[in-house]
Amino acid sequence: MKPITLTDQNFEEEVLKSDLPVVIDLWAAWCGPCKMIAPIIEELAEEYEGKFKVGKLDVDENQQTAIKYGVRSIPTVLIFKDGEVKDTIIGAVPKSVFVSKMEAI
Numbered sequence: 204m205k206p207i208t209l210t211d212q213n214f215e216e217e218v219l220k221s222d223l224p225v226v227i228d229l230w231a232a233w234c235g236p237c238k239m240i241a242p243i244i245e246e247l248a249e250e251y252e253g254k255f256k257v258g259k260l261d262v263d264e265n266q267q268t269a270i271k272y273g274v275r276s277i278p279t280v281l282i283f284k285d286g287e288v289k290d291t292i293i294g295a296v297p298k299s300v301f302v303s304k305m306e307a308i
Contacts, residue, residue: 204252206244209260211267217258219286224308225256226301229272229279231263236295237278243298244280247305255305284308 209217209227218225228244230237248257262269262277272281272288280292282304290304 204248204257206248207256207258209258209265209268211265214260214265214268217256218283221256221283221286223254223256224282224284224289224305225258226251226305227281227283228257228259229262229269229274229281230259230277231261234277239295240278240280243301246298247301251305282308 206228207217218227226244226247228237228240230241244257244259247255251257260268262274276293278293278295280301281288282290282292289308292300292304
């Protein structure tokens with residue numbers, strides 16, 4: 204299972220209306236730390252299939268969503284449940300940080 208590609212257009216349907224909690228990696232192609240966590244995001248998509256929806260949102264192409272959630276630096280990972288942000292992780296952090304925050308949801 205690969206992370207789903209999120210956009211300003213599909214955000215409401217894929218994230219806000221999701222039955223599952225959603226982990227979103229807000230990233231950009233030019234961002235070095237974003238590239239560092241990309242393999243972790245892919246692993247989480249596989250390991251949590253059926254428990255979490257995992258997606259990636261390119262902030263350069265989807266600025267409305269990034270602005271709406273006050274994203275000032277990337278990578279920013281938002282964890283949603285029931286249409287609300289439950290946790291935020293900023294920067295390149297170890298996989299264990301993502302796992303502990305996801306398990307707490």
